[in-house]
Amino acid sequence: MQIIMLERGAGKTAKVIEECRKHGGYIVCPGRREAKDIADKAAAWGIRIPYPLTFEEFLRGQFRGRGVKAFHIDNADLLIQYMARGVPVVTASMGTCAG
Helix, strand or coil, X not given: CCCCCCCCCCCHHHHHHHHHHHHCCEEEECXXXXXXXXXXXXXXXXXXXXXXXXXXXXXXXXXXXXXXXXXXXXXXXXXXXXXXXXXXXXCCCCCCCCC
């Protein structure tokens, strides 16, 4: 798993779009507005990707049966906070992961 750590507005989403183009799969993002923004950016750059999933769709498993090869999480920190349902996540660690 590759971790992209950049400041806000420094091109994280662009890198996620590029990784999705290279490896296939679906981008997972906070909501519908972000999904539309990502889809619009990719289209403007001539990059064909599946329409992004929202955090809610991802957590509900609404991707099953669509031949999903990989996920690319945009703003993973927000996904962790979203899963905590409003309780602050104070610490998180990351280990190595195959894939």
